[in-house]
Amino acid sequence: MEGIIVLLICIILILLIYIFLFKREILRISKQLSKINNLEKGKKVNVVFINKEVEILGESINDSIDTLNKLREEEKIRNEELKEMIENISHDLRTPLTSILGYVQIIKKNQVMDLEHLNKVEEKAKELKEMLSQFFMLSIINNVNYKIDLKEVYIKEILFNEVISYYDQFKSVGIEPKINLNLKNKTILGDENSLKRVISNLINNSIKHGKKELEINLYEDANYIILNIINDLKEDVEVDKIFDRFYKGKDKSRSGKNTGLGLPIAKGLIKKMNGDITAYKEEKRLKIEIVWTKI
Incomplete structure (x- = not known):
């Protein structure tokens, strides 16, 4: 009988010690979490108590910490991108606005509605309107809820009409584009207005950053319909950044009409x-x- 009592006491003591160590480990993990929550970078929960369930808990907490750290880094990057975007937008809008105000001041000073200055005001106002349109379009297409109603459209016809509309502009800058439309009347799934905007942005990019050589090709292979626009470069570009917002090539000057939003x-x-x-x-x-x- 005494042996049984001693055994029970030993079991109870072991259980009490186990519970004590378990509670101490939970308290230790809680303190570690408190430090981590105070944004101590690189910190993770370290489990020393030999217990499978506690180890699983520690691993789950560390997985959550990894996810939280990733989200924090992404948020930091987004905030930096937002700050840079606001600075870029402010600078780009300020340029035509300053010009408009300058011409208005000249007109007021001379007290004459000078046609030349009015034309300049109109030109800068249109430039400002186009910038605002691009900023608005970029904000829309980056919205995950923005959907385009896709229909069958004739890409060859849309491309031909859009290229023809640039005839005068090509002529003014001395460009004679080589146009190869080796495609029968095939359709793609798209939206006519959106395709016109894409083609327009690509052509404008070629005119602004290219030389006199411009090649436009539309063709098909077994599985795809392919459009490419090729131009000689006035300056070197970083191809991996070409679709980044506000990228304007290696010329970092902020002057001119280019917002760096056409390709994005x-x-x-x-x-x-x-x-x-x-x-x-x-x-x-x-x-x-x-x-x-x-299709």
Whole structure:
């Protein structure tokens, strides 16, 4: 009988010690979590108590810490990008606004409605309107809830009409584009207005950053319909950044009408239309290529 009592006492003592160590480990983990919650970087829960359930708990907590740290880093990057975007938008909008106010002051000073200055005001106002339109379009297409109503459209007809609309502009800058439309009347799934905007942005990019050589090709292979626009480069570009917002090439000056949003908008619209757009650099030539899967 005494042996049984001693055994029970030993079991109870072991259980009490186990409970004590278990509670101490939970308290230790809680203190570690408190430090981690106070944004101590690189900290994780360290489990020393030999217990499978506590180890599993520690691993789950560490997984949550990894996820939280990743979210914090992503939030930091987003905040930095937002700050940079606001600075860029402010700078780009300030340029035409300053010009408009300057011309208005000249008109007021001379007290004459000078047609030349009024034309300048109108030009800068249109420039400002286009900038606002691009900022608005970029904000829309980056919204996950923004959907494009996809229909069968004739890409060859849309491309031809859009290129023709640039005839005067091509002529003014001395560009004679080589146009190869080796595609029968095939359709793709897309939206006509969105496709016009994409083509317009790509052509404008070629005019602003290219030389006199411009090549536009539309063709098909067994599975895809492919459009590419190739132009010689005035300056070197970082192809991996070409679709980044506000990227303007290696010339970091903020002057001019270029907002650096044309290609990001083109990429966003193409993605919404289930296409793929990529850029390649071949020596001093830039090729931007769009690929659609055949219907």
